[in-house]
Amino acid sequence: MVGIICIFELLKIQLMATVKFRVLHNSDNAQIYLRFSLSREKVFQAKTGKTINPAFWSSKTARPIQKLPEFKNLALELNELETFVMKSYNSDYAKGIIFCKEWLEEKINSFYNRIDEKMDDSILLIYLSNFISFKKSIASNTNSTIGKYNNLKDRFTDYQKNKKKKYLIEEISAKVLLEFKNYLIVECNLLDTTATRFIKNFKTVLFDARNNGKQINHQIAGFSTGTTNSEHKVFLSLNEIEKVKDIITLNTDWRIASDWLVLGCYLGQRASDLLRMTKRMIYTKTDSGGNSFRFIEITQQKTGEKVVIPLHHEVETILNKYNGDFPPIFADNPDSNSTLFNKHIKKVCELAGIHEIVKGKVYNEITKKNEIVETEKCNLVSSHVCRRSFATNFYGNKLFTTPQLMSITGHKTESMFLNYIGKTADDWAMQTAQTFKELSEKQKTS
Numbered sequence: 001m002v003g004i005i006c007i008f009e010l011l012k013i014q015l016m017a018t019v020k021f022r023v024l025h026n027s028d029n030a031q032i033y034l035r036f037s038l039s040r041e042k043v044f045q046a047k048t049g050k051t052i053n054p055a056f057w058s059s060k061t062a063r064p065i066q067k068l069p070e071f072k073n074l075a076l077e078l079n080e081l082e083t084f085v086m087k088s089y090n091s092d093y094a095k096g097i098i099f100c101k102e103w104l105e106e107k108i109n110s111f112y113n114r115i116d117e118k119m120d121d122s123i124l125l126i127y128l129s130n131f132i133s134f135k136k137s138i139a140s141n142t143n144s145t146i147g148k149y150n151n152l153k154d155r156f157t158d159y160q161k162n163k164k165k166k167y168l169i170e171e172i173s174a175k176v177l178l179e180f181k182n183y184l185i186v187e188c189n190l191l192d193t194t195a196t197r198f199i200k201n202f203k204t205v206l207f208d209a210r211n212n213g214k215q216i217n218h219q220i221a222g223f224s225t226g227t228t229n230s231e232h233k234v235f236l237s238l239n240e241i242e243k244v245k246d247i248i249t250l251n252t253d254w255r256i257a258s259d260w261l262v263l264g265c266y267l268g269q270r271a272s273d274l275l276r277m278t279k280r281m282i283y284t285k286t287d288s289g290g291n292s293f294r295f296i297e298i299t300q301q302k303t304g305e306k307v308v309i310p311l312h313h314e315v316e317t318i319l320n321k322y323n324g325d326f327p328p329i330f331a332d333n334p335d336s337n338s339t340l341f342n343k344h345i346k347k348v349c350e351l352a353g354i355h356e357i358v359k360g361k362v363y364n365e366i367t368k369k370n371e372i373v374e375t376e377k378c379n380l381v382s383s384h385v386c387r388r389s390f391a392t393n394f395y396g397n398k399l400f401t402t403p404q405l406m407s408i409t410g411h412k413t414e415s416m417f418l419n420y421i422g423k424t425a426d427d428w429a430m431q432t433a434q435t436f437k438e439l440s441e442k443q444k445t446s
Contacts, residue, residue: 264386271383
């Protein structure tokens, strides 16, 4: 008897299921909601995705007032949706499905053949999120690599909000990339070179999508991102490094900073790697002729690349000052350490008399953006000057090949290396002309 009552109660609940359409707001394009009721306690409501002016909605019939043809069509559509939801309910009820708002939303989307945006990776930001997750799963990808794609995601999310549009991968054309780059420069106050890096990373994501079977706009393959090669590359010449070595100061931090700066210019590493070097990373190796050489081996924090650097005699000189070790650091926290290093080496270069007027990037506190200005070189010196000075000073020396230098700086391609030190087509032409001249003179003397 109890079993019969339970079955009756279940049948009663099923029979009570009702669908009703409602318009809850007074805006010109008010959303039409579907209210699905199983009982007083179980009522779910979801948007249909259809809108109407409330003036043309009948609360009595819960349908559009059918004065115009489009409203008649809408009424028929809502009737069909109601039938679809009720049929789905009856089918799923027999399967023991749990009913909730998510179930109702899924049925409405199914009726309209809508794709769940959370799963549709043809949407640019969904694909980009999946791309970032995949990058995170690969141990060789550093935080820096992940960070640049997270930044791209954040910037493009803001751009979409500005445009009030969600982009599909195939909708990203050359025009969209140009407009996005312009948005980064004008609205986000980024330098052209920085915006260009964003576009370069954007193209990487699009090409990855193409490799995974996605359709991308035909313009992307031939689209030029522009160059990140700025004419304003700040580095210290060998003569300027000598001036840094010769500074006289009673300030301990400035003396230590000058030593780190000289070390950096002969070790060719980023501050994140330079300032964590210790004597434990140094080892000695003997060649076939019995000559011993000292090296330092370090895995670059940004790229994860292992580099081995022979110790220049200027490096050995400074290490000897600290009993074979590197100078002390300025703070235990790596970020604070780099910040203090950047601060101190500006003063060091000022004391060294490095006052040449050059163009470079300076942050304007009033406009809150980076600007290219003419100022004394000492004001433009930062930790980046170490690696760039090494690359630039030794690139012009015929005793060193470009691959040799790249193995130390960690650049993967020659074009990246030359772009880094700011070599242009004019530089290549001059170098070729000088080679022609040498060949010509050799022919004359032979």
